[in-house]
Amino acid sequence: MSTIDELMDARLRRWASWVAGGDSAGFPRVNVLHPSWTPPTAGTTHTMQTSRKAGDASATHAAVAALSVKLRNTVVLHYCKRLSQAEQATELGCSPSTVAQRLAQARRQLWRELEPSTPGGDQ
Numbered sequence: 001m002s003t004i005d006e007l008m009d010a011r012l013r014r015w016a017s018w019v020a021g022g023d024s025a026g027f028p029r030v031n032v033l034h035p036s037w038t039p040p041t042a043g044t045t046h047t048m049q050t051s052r053k054a055g056d057a058s059a060t061h062a063a064v065a066a067l068s069v070k071l072r073n074t075v076v077l078h079y080c081k082r083l084s085q086a087e088q089a090t091e092l093g094c095s096p097s098t099v100a101q102r103l104a105q106a107r108r109q110l111w112r113e114l115e116p117s118t119p120g121g122d123q
């Protein structure tokens with residue numbers, strides 16, 4: 001994993017913790033499921049809705065929400081649902097290597113969006 005991938009991986013892990021943090025009753029802080037998206041196999045994969053929260057996690061949330069559906073779903077399955085690469089591939093209807101490629105592409109796009117003033121942010 002490149003330095004950019006490692007930095008975005010850490011940021012996305014913090015974001016997923018924020019999403020899952022929830023309240024004292026155990027409900028998620030932010031709903032990441034989007035009811036209008038139809039996955040390859042109905043009922044197997046979900047995408048995100050946007051959130052109006054402040055801070056680093058909110059900026060990450062908005063940037064993830066702006067990704068294409070394929071990249072967004074891959075990010076949500078990897079970071080929020082914590083599925084294995086094989087499980088992600090099954091839910092997304094693609095190969096495990098495609099999952100890995102989508103994660104790398106999503107991290108690069110998010111880096112460009114969230115870290116534009118950082119060296120490598122324009123790569």
